[in-house]
Amino acid sequence: MELEDVKGLLNQxxxxxxxxxxxxxxxxxxxxSAGILQRLIKSIQFEIITCLLxxxxxxxxxxxFPVLFIKIVSALCLVYxxxxxxxxxxxxxxxxxQHQIMLPTQLAIAALVQILERFMRIYFxxxxxxxxxxxxxxxxxxxYEHPGFLAHPAALRDxxxxxxxxxxxxxxxxxxxxxxxxxxxQRYGRYLAELQQHLKELKAD
Amino acid sequence: xxxxxxxxxxxxAHEGIIHKVCVLxxxxxxxxxxxxxxxxxxxxxxxxxxxxxxxxSTWLYRIAINTAISFFRQSKKxxxxxxxxxxxxxxxxxxxxDQRNTVLYEAIGGLSKVDKALVMLYxxxxxxxxxxxxxxxxxxxxxxxxxxxxxxxxxxxxxxQLSQ
Numbered sequence: 001m002e003l004e005d006v007k008g009l010l011n012q013x014x015x016x017x018x019x020x021x022x023x024x025x026x027x028x029x030x031x032x033s034a035g036i037l038q039r040l041i042k043s044i045q046f047e048i049i050t051c052l053l054x055x056x057x058x059x060x061x062x063x064x065f066p067v068l069f070i071k072i073v074s075a076l077c078l079v080y081x082x083x084x085x086x087x088x089x090x091x092x093x094x095x096x097x098q099h100q101i102m103l104p105t106q107l108a109i110a111a112l113v114q115i116l117e118r119f120m121r122i123y124f125x126x127x128x129x130x131x132x133x134x135x136x137x138x139x140x141x142x143x144y145e146h147p148g149f150l151a152h153p154a155a156l157r158d159x160x161x162x163x164x165x166x167x168x169x170x171x172x173x174x175x176x177x178x179x180x181x182x183x184x185x186q187r188y189g190r191y192l193a194e195l196q197q198h199l200k201e202l203k204a205d
Numbered sequence: 206x207x208x209x210x211x212x213x214x215x216x217x218a219h220e221g222i223i224h225k226v227c228v229l230x231x232x233x234x235x236x237x238x239x240x241x242x243x244x245x246x247x248x249x250x251x252x253x254x255x256x257x258x259x260x261x262s263t264w265l266y267r268i269a270i271n272t273a274i275s276f277f278r279q280s281k282k283x284x285x286x287x288x289x290x291x292x293x294x295x296x297x298x299x300x301x302x303d304q305r306n307t308v309l310y311e312a313i314g315g316l317s318k319v320d321k322a323l324v325m326l327y328x329x330x331x332x333x334x335x336x337x338x339x340x341x342x343x344x345x346x347x348x349x350x351x352x353x354x355x356x357x358x359x360x361x362x363x364x365x366q367l368s369q
Contacts, residue, residue, distance in 0.1 A: 003309070003324065003327065003328070003355060003358065004328070005309065006309045006310050006313065006328065007328045009307065009310050010225060010228065010229070010310065010328060011221075011225075025213045025216060025217060025245065026209065026213055028242055028245045028246065029209070029212075029213075029245065029246065029249045031242055031246065033242075033243060033246055035243050035247075035272070035275075035276070036275065036277055100271075101247045101250070101251055101268055101271050101272060102251045102254060102255075102264070102267060102268060102271075103271075103341070104267070104338065104339060104340060104341030105267070105270055105271055105274060105319075105322065105339065105340040105341050105342075106340060106341030106342060107341050108271045108275070108341075109271075109274065109275065112275055191277045194277065195275065198274055198317075198318055198319055201317060201319040201320075202319055202340060202341065202342055203342075204346070
């Protein structure tokens with residue numbers, strides 16, 4: 001048995017496929033990509049659009065309700081969306097500008113792994129930061145509507161409703177944390193693990 | 206000639222490379238078609254940066270292999286791994302020549318994506334140095350891996366013969 005023997009068989013199969021293929025190449029060039037980078041770009045675009053929508057709402061709110069509290073809440077939302085929106089935009093540009101597919105295989109796979117890990121980090125960070133931010137905003141809204149609690153913070157702390165709210169929020173944050181982990185793992189985790197395995201194989205001595 | 210026409214005529218002349226990669230990396234015809242499309246699109250995206258001092262075929266090989274290795278489908282089924290026997294089988298030795306080739310060809314299909322790339326480049330008469338440069342590995346590692354691939358192929362074929 002020799003590996004070289006299979007060369008003829010492979011070429012024979014290739015000829016068979018070449019003969020049957022009549023697709024127009026120029027049409028193929030403008031088809032939609034099914035690749036992982038395209039999927040990643042779509043995810044990033046969705047995140048950017050969400051950030052933009054939130055920014056619009058945050059910008060419009062102080063115009064509709066011109067009170068100091070709303071202005072502070074809106075400013076917080078704007079900073080949050082600006083930070084993640086800007087990071088995602090920068091990341092998207094980076095993915096588009098990289099021609100990692102033309103690098104030697106090991107470097108190309110390493111670049112892909114790096115891109116995926118970075119996206120997963122940004123996505124997860126966003127999920128983690130959102131929960132405490134929402135908590136602070138909710139408590140702020142409540143205190144703003146019930147200014148009496150500002151003079152007696154202990155009354156708020158000791159109230160059963162507030163404790164229940166904190167518990168609910170804690171559970172929700174925990175769920176958000178697990179959901180983010182599960183979702184990101186489901187969408188990109190298996191692919192990342194596969195790429196890491198290829199990288200290991202390409203590096204192994 | 207426009208860049209698009211130039212690209213299409215170059216890719217048409219080297220179409221066999223893409224088919225070879227698709228045949229080795231995807232058994233399912235639909236996925237093979239997707240991979241073919243993905244390779245052509247990636248080549249088109251990178252064509253502007255293609256340096257004429259390099260061979261188009263080598264450049265296309267690189268893109269095709271990189272695309273095939275990083276190609277992933279969410280619905281992909283996991284392949285069950287099998288325990289390979291160590292004992293040689295006499296059945297293999299008795300098989301007719303073309304049947305042996307088919308078995309060997311099927312065995313290549315069971316290799317890892319990186320090993321498939323090695324085998325394919327080797328079968329297309331690339332030297333170890335060229336394979337190393339394409340894949341970004343050391344020449345020594347290419348030699349070591351090729352030796353392991355040959356061993357592994359032998360084991361897979363023997364296992365196939367034993368189970369028949």
